Amino acid sequence: MTALQTQHRIGAALALVTLAALISVPYWGSAYLQRSIVEFLYFLALAQIWNFMAGYAGMFSIGQQAWVGVGAYALIVLAQDLGLNPFWAVPLTGVIAAVFALPTSWLLFRLKGAYFAVASWVIAETIRLAVNADINWLGGGRGRSLTTMGQFERGFREDVTYLLVVGITILSLVLMVWMLRSRIGLGLMAMRDNAAGAGGVGVAVNRTRRIVYLAASGLAGVVGALIFMSALNVRPDAAFSINWVAYPIFIVIIGGIGTIEGPIIGAIVFYILREYLDDFEAWSLLAFGLIAIAMMLFAPKGIWGSIQSRWDIELFPIRRRLPARFSTPSTQET
Amino acid sequence: MDIFYASVNGVLLGGLYALYGLGLALTFGIMRTINLAHGDMIVFGSFMSLVVTRVLGLPALASLVVLIPAMFLLGRLFQERVMNRSLGEGIMPSIILTFGLSVVIQNALLLTFSADRQTLSAGQLQTMSLPLTEDFAIGVLPLMTLCVVIVLLIALNWFFRHTMLGRAFRATSDDPEVVALMGIDPRRTYGLAMGLAFAIIAITGVFMGLRTNFAPFDGPARLIFAFEVIIIGGMGSIQGVLIGGVILGVAQTMGNLVNPAFFQLSGHVATLLVLAIRPSGLFPETIERD
Numbered sequence: 001m002t003a004l005q006t007q008h009r010i011g012a013a014l015a016l017v018t019l020a021a022l023i024s025v026p027y028w029g030s031a032y033l034q035r036s037i038v039e040f041l042y043f044l045a046l047a048q049i050w051n052f053m054a055g056y057a058g059m060f061s062i063g064q065q066a067w068v069g070v071g072a073y074a075l076i077v078l079a080q081d082l083g084l085n086p087f088w089a090v091p092l093t094g095v096i097a098a099v100f101a102l103p104t105s106w107l108l109f110r111l112k113g114a115y116f117a118v119a120s121w122v123i124a125e126t127i128r129l130a131v132n133a134d135i136n137w138l139g140g141g142r143g144r145s146l147t148t149m150g151q152f153e154r155g156f157r158e159d160v161t162y163l164l165v166v167g168i169t170i171l172s173l174v175l176m177v178w179m180l181r182s183r184i185g186l187g188l189m190a191m192r193d194n195a196a197g198a199g200g201v202g203v204a205v206n207r208t209r210r211i212v213y214l215a216a217s218g219l220a221g222v223v224g225a226l227i228f229m230s231a232l233n234v235r236p237d238a239a240f241s242i243n244w245v246a247y248p249i250f251i252v253i254i255g256g257i258g259t260i261e262g263p264i265i266g267a268i269v270f271y272i273l274r275e276y277l278d279d280f281e282a283w284s285l286l287a288f289g290l291i292a293i294a295m296m297l298f299a300p301k302g303i304w305g306s307i308q309s310r311w312d313i314e315l316f317p318i319r320r321r322l323p324a325r326f327s328t329p330s331t332q333e334t
Numbered sequence: 335m336d337i338f339y340a341s342v343n344g345v346l347l348g349g350l351y352a353l354y355g356l357g358l359a360l361t362f363g364i365m366r367t368i369n370l371a372h373g374d375m376i377v378f379g380s381f382m383s384l385v386v387t388r389v390l391g392l393p394a395l396a397s398l399v400v401l402i403p404a405m406f407l408l409g410r411l412f413q414e415r416v417m418n419r420s421l422g423e424g425i426m427p428s429i430i431l432t433f434g435l436s437v438v439i440q441n442a443l444l445l446t447f448s449a450d451r452q453t454l455s456a457g458q459l460q461t462m463s464l465p466l467t468e469d470f471a472i473g474v475l476p477l478m479t480l481c482v483v484i485v486l487l488i489a490l491n492w493f494f495r496h497t498m499l500g501r502a503f504r505a506t507s508d509d510p511e512v513v514a515l516m517g518i519d520p521r522r523t524y525g526l527a528m529g530l531a532f533a534i535i536a537i538t539g540v541f542m543g544l545r546t547n548f549a550p551f552d553g554p555a556r557l558i559f560a561f562e563v564i565i566i567g568g569m570g571s572i573q574g575v576l577i578g579g580v581i582l583g584v585a586q587t588m589g590n591l592v593n594p595a596f597f598q599l600s601g602h603v604a605t606l607l608v609l610a611i612r613p614s615g616l617f618p619e620t621i622e623r624d
Contacts, residue, residue, distance in 0.1 A: 060425065060426060062370075107609060111613055113424075114425050115565070117368065246433075246437070257426075283441070285437050289434040290434065290438060292437075293435060297431070
């Protein structure tokens, strides 16, 4: 067994132990612990989704809050107005967010780099203001409440929300690893290195990017629905807050962009800092900003990226390597 | 008649927006990097003007005498010590660095000045107006802002076309590697360009502070207007900011006429329309570079 296979087994074992621990929390953990984990996980999920877009597909969006908000409002409409069971409505919110994201991809995919980033933000602001301007249906600036959640007993409600959040975090991680190992992942890596060249050898560049963009938007929508399922009240300012993309960017940069392990580490650092400096929000944000600048200047690969380039560790099998017989021909005897 | 008044107001508002966009167009046009802290730097400029007026007892406009050179130096330092370290690695480092800086500026201002809204005062200037018709007058200050932008644009145009340094700026924008072969250090050019952009940001900050009140977290709203101005006006086009600002201003005041809730919304929609129809803006000036 190679060192790499050992690492992948360690990675799988760690993932399984963490998963078992997470799923069992409702049986032994306190309500406070459960709420903290929920908050931790939805930031982790959003970070992982953003990392997938920016780190692997080169789409530097600062408008992901659009789909968080659309997901939250989709939940309101489905559960509150159409009377669906809110828990069953959750997957549908992702579909709705992806449907809304599709036309924006037609506009965004004509743009590159900075223009893509800014246009995604303008789109998110446009949706926020449109929801804000509407007075009757979506409640305008005051928003709407998810009173239908009252039909469930509080403990049950929190447990199901908790499991759904764990589920979506795992799902986004699994989906990402799976996509990166598939043809899509290979195409993405080729595009990241040279988009024109990748197109030349037959990668369907725009189709691949669109799949990633829609998957990311749909997942962000589901996360949005779950965030506001625990908040019970949706306002445009909160649902379309730029923090839903700002914090994930910090997490990814601190942990390491373009790695699966990085955002997990980044989220842990972020969460500890936030808890520790909870009473001094301005100080903690100031610290995040300075850390992001320092990381970019001195360790642009982030914590995990630096570890990886030093010791060549990889817990999730997403990279492809040449078999030994191709990479070291001099030692081969025939 | 309402439409006429709204257009005039939109054009005057456009003067301020053009000023927001000008500093950004400079950095984007020359360095091809994106400055997400642009809006926060404008607000920072307003606060600095407030400090200078309080400490030295100067009127707000006179504070520019101190602010312009100070901000020029700050911009040069910022570019040479921070931004230049990650040149040539694509757009991402500049986005992350300025994004971090944006958060730092906002919270540093909050910790220093509290969340209270502040205003700059220029005495009578803010209330003076020129009557156009019996029931419609235009403010002197908005008109002055528009004139300042026009003068700055003319001056910059002359600078870019007729001075050695201006030509070096344009050449560096087109191809920093070839320019380096010709004996121009792109890093130094970038430092000077950022200094120039910061000097313009100082002017922007003062005029913004005279027109509206401001608070530490107002930066992102300014930034989005600035971006819209350069998106409409054209990629990296200095002269395009005037038309971009005017279109944005008029779109907003027209939307406002239909429903006050549409003020910002119609500006965003106008921007998205331009992106859909002409992604490189109305007057693209810089050549595309990967």
